Amino acid sequence: MRGAVLYGPRDVRFEEREDPKIIEPTDAIIRIAATCVCGSDLWPFRGIEQLSRPQPVGHEYVGIVEDIGSEVKNVGVGDFVVGSFVISDNTCEICRAGYQSRCVHGEFVAQTIGTQSELARIPLADGTLVATPGMPDEDLIPSLLAASDVLGTGWFGAAAAKTGPGKTVAVVGDGAVGLCAVLAAKQMGAERIIAMSRHSDRQKLAREFGATDIVTERGEEGVARIKDMTNGLGAHSVVEAVGTQEAFMQAVHATRPGGHMGFVGVNYEVHVSGLEIFFAQIHLLGGPAPVRRFLPELIDLIWNRRINPGKVFDLTLPLDQVAEGYRAMDERRAIKTLLRP
C-alpha cells in the first residue's frame, strides 16, 4: 500500500509502505475512506517536535473493516467505522472512568500507525473503533472523519470547561478544534458563546456553529473584552484550543474565579507559574481528548444530521497530494485538509 511518511521538517513523502497485517487477535485492518491533516501534525512537520527516525503520519480516520483478529467482536468485516486517535481497550479502570486517551494499554495512532495511508492496522479494535449504523452517505464522511479527532477534541474541551445551560463560554482559537468547541458548547446548551477570532471566514463558520459573539482582540486585550462582557468577572467556561503561551494565559485570565478552563491545544512551549494558577482559582483540565467516550453520541448526532462539523474542512485533496495538504495548513491557506485515498 501507499502512505505518508515524515522524514524531517517539512519533508512529507507519499511512498510505498508494507501492507499492514493482523498481528494480535484484537487487531482490525481497515481500508481508509478518508483521513486528514491535524493541527498537531504541524508540530513535527515544523520540527518543533523532533523525530528520531522517519515516521508514518496521520491519526484521524474513517474506513471500512477489511479483516479482523479472532477476538474482535464489536466490529465486523465490511463495517464502516470511526476510530479515536488513541488506541484504547475501553475496559480498564481509566477507560471506564471516561479517560480512554489514557488507557492503561493505550498508544497514540500518530506515533505507531499513521493513517494518512490506504490501509491501517488498528490494535484493540473493539475498544477503539465504533461502527456507524450503516454505510454512510458521501456527504456525511467529512463529519464522521471530524469525529475522529477535531470534533471529539473540541467536545472534550467544552466538556472539560463545563459548558452548559446558563453558562457564558469563551473559545480561544479559531482553528478546526476551536470551531468544534463552539459547536459543542452550542449542543451542550450554553447561553452565550464567544468565539475569539480575527479571520472573517472562521468567524462566519463560528457563527454558523453557534457563536453568539465574536471577539477579535487577543492576549490581555482579548481578556479585557471578555471581562467587559461578563460584569468584570470573566467567562464561566473557557476552552483553549491553540497551545501557545499567549493563548494559554489568555484563557487562564478570561476564566472567572471558580470557573472552568478546558485546554486541548498541545502546549509544547507553555510554562505556567504556580502562583498564576493558584490565584486564578480556576478548574483546569486538559490533555489528549478521550474521543472514544464521545464517539457513540457524536456519530448519532452526525448520522441524524443534527450537526455538521465536516464544514471545518475547506480543502480536499487526493491522498497522494498529502504534502500539499500539510503546506496549505502550515501557510494558513486552509483551516483543515481532508484527504481521500
Added chain:
Amino acid sequence: MRGAVLYGPRDVRFEEREDPKIIEPTDAIIRIAATCVCGSDLWPFRGIEQLSRPQPVGHEYVGIVEDIGSEVKNVGVGDFVVGSFVISDNTCEICRAGYQSRCVHGEFVAQTIGTQSELARIPLADGTLVATPGMPDEDLIPSLLAASDVLGTGWFGAAAAKTGPGKTVAVVGDGAVGLCAVLAAKQMGAERIIAMSRHSDRQKLAREFGATDIVTERGEEGVARIKDMTNGLGAHSVVEAVGTQEAFMQAVHATRPGGHMGFVGVNYEVHVSGLEIFFAQIHLLGGPAPVRRFLPELIDLIWNRRINPGKVFDLTLPLDQVAEGYRAMDERRAIKTLLRP
C-alpha cells in the same frame, strides 16, 4: 491595643498599635480570643515574600464582637465568632458560586488587618464572620480557631480533589493543612487515605485524623509507592499542602489520569510545564480556600465534637511571645502555634 508587626525577615515585634474603630457601617470590631501562626506567615517571615513596609500580621482568629457598624445584621455585640482569612460580602456572584476567597469586594486579612493582636476590625462582617451557637467551652477554642484557616484550607483541598466514598486519597504534606485535609477526607467518606509524612508525631496525628496508610518516601519515590498501592494508576484524589516544586510535581504525578488534584500550599516558587499538566490529564483546582463556604458546616462538626482539628496546635503561647511562635514553626519545633492574648 497591642499587636504583632513584621518589620522584615525574621523581625516580628509585639508593639502598641492604634485601636481599630468602625469605619464602614458593615464593619465589626472583635476582641481576639485566640489567634495563631500560619505556614503562609512563614513566607514573609523568611523574606521569600517581600514587604514594602512594616506590616501587621496574622489572619486566623476567633473572638467576641465588641462593636458593629449600623448595617451589620448577622452578628451582634457579645457573639463569639469565627471568621475567614479573606474578607467577603458573601452575596456577589462569585461568593454565591462558593468562591468567597475571590469575592469581588474581597481583601486578605493578612495584608490589611493583622489578627495577631488584641482587637481587629473585620470589614463586611455579615459576609465574613459566623457566630457560634453560644459561648464555646474552652476546649473547643483551638478547633474553632483551626476552622478559620487550616481546617477550612485542608477541607477545600479535599473538596477540590473530589475526595469521597470509594476514593483513594493521597495527601502531600504533613503540616497543619495536610493533617486537616486527612481529617476532611475522612469526613467526606474516602475509602483509603494515604498521608505522606516522615515525622512520627505527625504520622500519629494523621492516623488519629483518619489516615489508613502512611508513605514516608518523597518525590518520585513517593509517587512510585502511591502507584504500587493503586494498581499502577495513582490516587483518585491528591491534596498538595506544601507549595514547593517537589511537592507540587509529586502531587501531579501521584494523581491518576482523570483524577483530581487540589493544591492549597501557596506555591511561590512552582513552575509547571504546559506539557506536564496536559499529558497528566488531571483536574486541577487550587487557590486560597473559600473558608466562608465551609464555616457553618465546620462549626457544627466542632460544636458537636465530631471532629477535633485543634489537635494540630502543639504549642500554645501568650500573644506577647508571638515572635517565639514564629521561630518555633520556622525551625520545625512546632506544627502550629496557638496564641492567646
